[in-house]
Amino acid sequence: MSTDTQATWLLVEAMGDRCTVIYEYDSPRAFQTLERARIVHARRGLADSIKELVLKMKSGDPSPKLDIYGDLRLAAEPVMGPERDPHLYAVKVWIGPIDAQVPTESRIVGTMMWDPTDKGDPITYHDPVTDGVILGYDPPATQRISAQVFRHYQYYPKEHLLGPWVEAIKDGRKPAADTFDAKIDLTRTDNQLLRVFIAMRAVKAGTSHAIRGVIHDISDVDPPTEWSGFDKQTARSAISATVGDDRTTGWGHVNFATGIVLEWYTTPPGDLRVWEFQNARWADEREYFSYLERAKNGERVSFSTVVRFNDEIPRSVKVAISPANPGDVGNGFLIVKEEDNPALEFHPMW
Structure with a gap:
């Protein structure tokens, strides 16, 4: 079987008006257009089928979906935002041969939202996967301040770029829909080391912009490193x-x-x-x-x-x-x- 027909997970980002791919074939993607996804590239109609699934979920029916496209089976699972912002953030789409079994376990994907209109330093709002599964808190909380989150980070090469990007979003120097992505190695509350890929997008929030994010545990395909240098x-x-x-x-x-x-x-x-x-x-x-x-x-x-x-x-x-x-x-x-x-x-x- 050729590579482009092997079973794969797509993580389709849906935080704004467009659908983009942020994971396929065991690799993170930086807001790649759906049409450029490897399994979609030779099947233009497949991109339309995936967009239709996403649109149904965005339109008030965020339940898992099954579909058939030619000789392929599609299984789509919604990734919802935190309780503070319960909108569709992403869709996990499994694509495989029509006679293949849909996996019983899907990708570990959480969400976060950061609202600069909060009084004082803004709060980061988490869904249960981000706070409970990825960070390891039991019970999970719905919100954290930055210091409670960043103390888990072990290696974050793009951290110095995040603050200026956030400020540019807050004061309007970056447009709505602007994006930021990064790999981060972090330690859970039980000291388990994970590698995550975070994809963030600015969205309109009244007269200001909020920041939505999807956090994907990629440790199984891109293991974290026990850093021996300055970290x-x-x-x-x-x-x-x-x-x-x-x-x-x-x-x-x-x-x-x-x-x-x-x-x-x-x-x-x-x-x-x-x-x-x-x-x-x-x-x-x-x-x-x-x-x-x-x-x-x-x-x-x-x-x-x-x-x-x-x-x-x-x-x-x-x-x-x-x-x-x-x-x-x-x-x-x-x-x-x-x-x-x-x-x-x-x-x-x-």
Whole structure:
């Protein structure tokens, strides 16, 4: 049997108005047009059949579908967005000979949504597969802040490009439907190492843009690597050795483009420890970003301010930002300690 008639899984992305392929024949694809898929290429009508299946699911019938195209059998399974955004994100399509058995187990695919219109630093919303199966949380949660997600990442070569892309989406410099994709090696809560392929697309959300994402476990076809060079675990160990037994400061990894703390290498002290699980609201966000701008240009800066979390209690904090990689796609260390002075009266523009 020739390659293009062997059974294969297609992962068809459907987060926007178009259908694209993000996986076929054991390989991720970067938003490839459906017509260019190997099994579809010589069968133009097959692309139309797959699009029709996707359209039926998008039109309010997100149930598994079976179809026949010539000598091929198609089995389609929907991948729905998180509870916050319960739309069709992708379709897993098995294609094989008409006399072949449809696999009982399909690909492991989860979803996420990030809404920049959320107050403060936006929340990432997860479906149960992303949070429970891929990250390994039991029970799975429906939402996480960035620091709770990024601490699982072990190797993410394109991480420095994500923040600028997100900011360009937020301020309209990137159009709706713009995309970002990457391979990431991550560790589950049980320390199992996985490799995932994440495909994200900007979509309209009222007057702004949201970001939808499909997260596909590809460990079985592209195994993760036990990295021996400088990686995120090396950075965590180096910070831990630097800080030692000091529990008066918290060290975080901050992205200069977004200002979001992607991970806490050491837990913030005292009443600031909630920062590991909740986003902070800065007393004066413009002031914070002005210091980030200076750090982006290579300067180490420090300042005192007030932050609030979900309980709305103002907390005085001393902050230092030290650049690790200056520049527009740079990042650095956010070092925080409790301020000795009482918390100042909070005002959004203080």
